[in-house]
Amino acid sequence: MFPRPIQQSSPAAQWLYKLALPLALILWLFPLIGVAITSVRPASDLAQGNYFGIPSYLAFENYSNVFRNTxxxxxxxxxxxxxxxxxxxxxxxxxxxxxxxxxxxxxxxxxxxxxxxxxxxxxxxxxxxxxxxxxxxxxxxxxxxxxxxxxxxxxxxxxxxxxxxxxxxxxxxxxxxxxxxxxxxxxxxxxxxxxxxxxxxxxxxxxxxxxxxxxxxxxxxxxxxxxxxxxxxxxxxxxxxxxxxxxxxxxxxxxxxxxxxxxxxxxxxxxxxxxxxxxxx
Amino acid sequence: MSAKAPSYWKANQRRLAPWLFLAPGLLMFAVYVIIPIFQSMWISFYDWDGLGEATWIGTANYAEMSSDPNMVKSFWNNVIWLVLYLLAVPAGLLIAIFLNQTVGGIRLYKSLFFFPFVISQVVVGLIFSWFYAPNFGLLYKVIEFFTGKGVAVLADPDLVTYGIIAAGLWPQIAYVMILYLTGLNNVAPDQVEAARLDGAKGWKMLYYVILPQLRPATFIAVVVTVIGALRSFDLVSIMTNGGPFGSSRVLSYYMYEQALSEYGYRMGYGAAIAVVLFAIMMIFISGFIWKMWRDETER
The missing domain is CATH 1.10.3720.10 (MetI-like)
Incomplete structure (x- = not known):
C-alpha cells in the first residue's frame, strides 16, 4: 500500500492526519459551501452587507421564490x-x-x-x-x-x-x-x-x-x-x-x-x- | 424461395450479424458526428449567414483568420488553458495520495472531494463568479484584507483567463483524483513491500515503484485533461462571455460567437475556426488512438 498506512506512524502524526482531513475538505469545498449558505441568506442580509456572517435567519423563501417567479x-x-x-x-x-x-x-x-x-x-x-x-x-x-x-x-x-x-x-x-x-x-x-x-x-x-x-x-x-x-x-x-x-x-x-x-x-x-x-x- | 431464405441466413449468420447489430448505432453516429465533420470543412469555404444563399469564397475565411487579432488571442488563450489545465494531473495525484488511507469515514471524504466533478460546469462557473465577485466576493475580500486593495479577477483582462482556468481545474482535479485513487488501490502490494525492504521511501518510492504502475491511470488522466482544456466553453460563456474586451475568449467560444451570437451569423467563418480547433485536437486524438491501437494489436 502506498503511501505507508498512517496507523504505522506515531500517534502525533495520526492525530495530525485526522485533523488535516476535515480542514482540507472544508478548504476544498469552500466555494460550494459559500454558495450553499448564500442560497439560504435573506435578501435583506445582502442589502445590509452581511455577505459572510451567519444569516439572520434561514431564508428558504429564496427557493420558493425561484420556483414561483421563474x-x-x-x-x-x-x-x-x-x-x-x-x-x-x-x-x-x-x-x-x-x-x-x-x-x-x-x-x-x-x-x-x-x-x-x-x-x-x-x-x-x-x-x-x-x-x-x-x-x-x-x-x-x-x-x-x-x-x-x-x-x-x-x-x-x-x-x-x-x-x-x-x-x-x-x-x-x-x-x-x-x-x-x-x-x-x-x-x-x-x-x-x-x-x-x-x-x-x-x-x-x-x-x-x-x-x-x-x-x-x-x-x-x-x-x-x-x-x-x-x-x-x-x-x-x-x-x-x-x-x-x-x-x-x-x-x-x-x-x-x-x-x-x-x-x-x-x-x-x-x-x-x-x-x-x-x-x- | 421460402426454403432457401432461412438457409442463406443460417449459413451466413455469423457474417451478417455484426452488421445488423452495428447498423442503428453506426447510422446515428455517422449522421450526427462523422458526416457533420466533413460538412463543416465544406462550409468553411463559404460565406454564409445560415439562411440565405451561400457564396463560395475559397480560402478567404482562413486568410481572414490569420490576421484576426481576436483569433490570435483566442488561440493563445487555448495554449494557456492546455498548459495550466495539465496541472490537474499532479494535483489530482497529490490529493489521491493524501486520501489513500484507511481511517474511519475516509470513504465519505473521498466522495466529498470528488463532488466538484459531479456538478455542472454552469454551476461551477456561477460558484466561482460569486467567489471572485468585486466588492463582496470571498477572494476579493481576502486579497483586500492582505493588501488593502481587492482585485476583481473577472474584470481584469490580464487575469481573467487564469481566473476561469482555476475554476475549471477544480472539477478536473477531482476527476484525476478519482482515477488515481482507483489506480493506487491496484498497486501490487508485494512490490511496494519489496521496495520498502530495499530502503526506498517517499519521492523515490513514488517515482520508481508507484508511478510506473499507475501508467494506465496517468494516460487516461492526460487524455481527459487535454480534451477538457480544448473543449472549454461552458465556463467562459457563463463567467465572462469572453470578456472583458474579448480577453478571455478561447477558440471554442469565439467560434460560437461568430456563428451564432448577436454579433452576427457568420457560419462560414465559424466553421473555419472550428476546423482549426479540430485540427489542433486531431494532433492529440491521433496520439491517443495510436497508443490504444498499439495496445489493442499487441494483445
Missing amino acids: PMGQYILNSFIVTIPTVIGAVSLSLMTGFALAVYKFKANLLLFFLFVAGNFVPFQILMVPVRDMTLNLGMYNTWYGLALFHIAFQTGFCTLFMRNFIKALPFELIEAARVEGVAEWRIFWFIVLPLMRPAIAALSVLIFTFIWNDFFWATVLTTSPETQPITAGLSSLNGQWVAAWHLVSAGSILAALPPVLMFFLMQKHFIAGLTLGAVK
Missing part, C-alpha cells in the same frame, strides 16, 4: 425529458454496437471501434453548424427530441468504447458453447450476454445521466425557449436577469446541481466503476 420547475422537467430518453437510447444502441465489436472478427472491426472512440473526442464546434442546420430542416429545432437525438448519437461513441471493453472481458467460452449448441446469434446476445451486462448498464446509465444533465453547449445551440430549455441553459439565462441577486443565483445553482449529486451518492459504486474503466490494467 420557470425553474419547467426547466428541471425539461432536463429530465431530455436526459432519460438519451440514457435509454445511448445504452441500447451501444449494447448492440459493443456486442458486435467485441464478439465478431471482421476486417473493419478495429477501424470502426476507433472511429467511435475518436468521434467521442472531437470538439463540439466542428459539429455545431451542420447539426443545427439539420435539426432546423427536420423541424426538430427547439424540441426535446431534437436535442435528445443528437445526444444519443454522440454518446454512442463513448458508450460503445465502454460496452465493447466490458463484453471483451467476459468469458468467451460462454458464447462458443452456445454456438456449438446451435443457438442463434441474436439469442446469444439477448439471453447470454445481456444478463451479464447489468453492472455495465448501471454504470453507464448514471454516467450518461450526469453528462447530459450537465450539458450546456448543445442546450444553448438546439433550444431557445423556456418551454424546452434544460436547466443549464435556463440557469444561464436567469443569471442574466438576476443581476447580482446572489441569493437567487445560489438557490438556482443548488437546485441544478442536486439531481446529479443525488444520482452520484445513490449509485456511487457504479459511477466510479464507470468513470475509472481502463484506469487499471
Whole structure:
C-alpha cells in the first residue's frame, strides 16, 4: 500500500492526519459551501452587507421564490425529458454496437471501434453548424427530441468504447458453447450476454445521466425557449436577469446541481466503476 | 424461395450479424458526428449567414483568420488553458495520495472531494463568479484584507483567463483524483513491500515503484485533461462571455460567437475556426488512438 498506512506512524502524526482531513475538505469545498449558505441568506442580509456572517435567519423563501417567479420547475422537467430518453437510447444502441465489436472478427472491426472512440473526442464546434442546420430542416429545432437525438448519437461513441471493453472481458467460452449448441446469434446476445451486462448498464446509465444533465453547449445551440430549455441553459439565462441577486443565483445553482449529486451518492459504486474503466490494467 | 431464405441466413449468420447489430448505432453516429465533420470543412469555404444563399469564397475565411487579432488571442488563450489545465494531473495525484488511507469515514471524504466533478460546469462557473465577485466576493475580500486593495479577477483582462482556468481545474482535479485513487488501490502490494525492504521511501518510492504502475491511470488522466482544456466553453460563456474586451475568449467560444451570437451569423467563418480547433485536437486524438491501437494489436 502506498503511501505507508498512517496507523504505522506515531500517534502525533495520526492525530495530525485526522485533523488535516476535515480542514482540507472544508478548504476544498469552500466555494460550494459559500454558495450553499448564500442560497439560504435573506435578501435583506445582502442589502445590509452581511455577505459572510451567519444569516439572520434561514431564508428558504429564496427557493420558493425561484420556483414561483421563474420557470425553474419547467426547466428541471425539461432536463429530465431530455436526459432519460438519451440514457435509454445511448445504452441500447451501444449494447448492440459493443456486442458486435467485441464478439465478431471482421476486417473493419478495429477501424470502426476507433472511429467511435475518436468521434467521442472531437470538439463540439466542428459539429455545431451542420447539426443545427439539420435539426432546423427536420423541424426538430427547439424540441426535446431534437436535442435528445443528437445526444444519443454522440454518446454512442463513448458508450460503445465502454460496452465493447466490458463484453471483451467476459468469458468467451460462454458464447462458443452456445454456438456449438446451435443457438442463434441474436439469442446469444439477448439471453447470454445481456444478463451479464447489468453492472455495465448501471454504470453507464448514471454516467450518461450526469453528462447530459450537465450539458450546456448543445442546450444553448438546439433550444431557445423556456418551454424546452434544460436547466443549464435556463440557469444561464436567469443569471442574466438576476443581476447580482446572489441569493437567487445560489438557490438556482443548488437546485441544478442536486439531481446529479443525488444520482452520484445513490449509485456511487457504479459511477466510479464507470468513470475509472481502463484506469487499471 | 421460402426454403432457401432461412438457409442463406443460417449459413451466413455469423457474417451478417455484426452488421445488423452495428447498423442503428453506426447510422446515428455517422449522421450526427462523422458526416457533420466533413460538412463543416465544406462550409468553411463559404460565406454564409445560415439562411440565405451561400457564396463560395475559397480560402478567404482562413486568410481572414490569420490576421484576426481576436483569433490570435483566442488561440493563445487555448495554449494557456492546455498548459495550466495539465496541472490537474499532479494535483489530482497529490490529493489521491493524501486520501489513500484507511481511517474511519475516509470513504465519505473521498466522495466529498470528488463532488466538484459531479456538478455542472454552469454551476461551477456561477460558484466561482460569486467567489471572485468585486466588492463582496470571498477572494476579493481576502486579497483586500492582505493588501488593502481587492482585485476583481473577472474584470481584469490580464487575469481573467487564469481566473476561469482555476475554476475549471477544480472539477478536473477531482476527476484525476478519482482515477488515481482507483489506480493506487491496484498497486501490487508485494512490490511496494519489496521496495520498502530495499530502503526506498517517499519521492523515490513514488517515482520508481508507484508511478510506473499507475501508467494506465496517468494516460487516461492526460487524455481527459487535454480534451477538457480544448473543449472549454461552458465556463467562459457563463463567467465572462469572453470578456472583458474579448480577453478571455478561447477558440471554442469565439467560434460560437461568430456563428451564432448577436454579433452576427457568420457560419462560414465559424466553421473555419472550428476546423482549426479540430485540427489542433486531431494532433492529440491521433496520439491517443495510436497508443490504444498499439495496445489493442499487441494483445
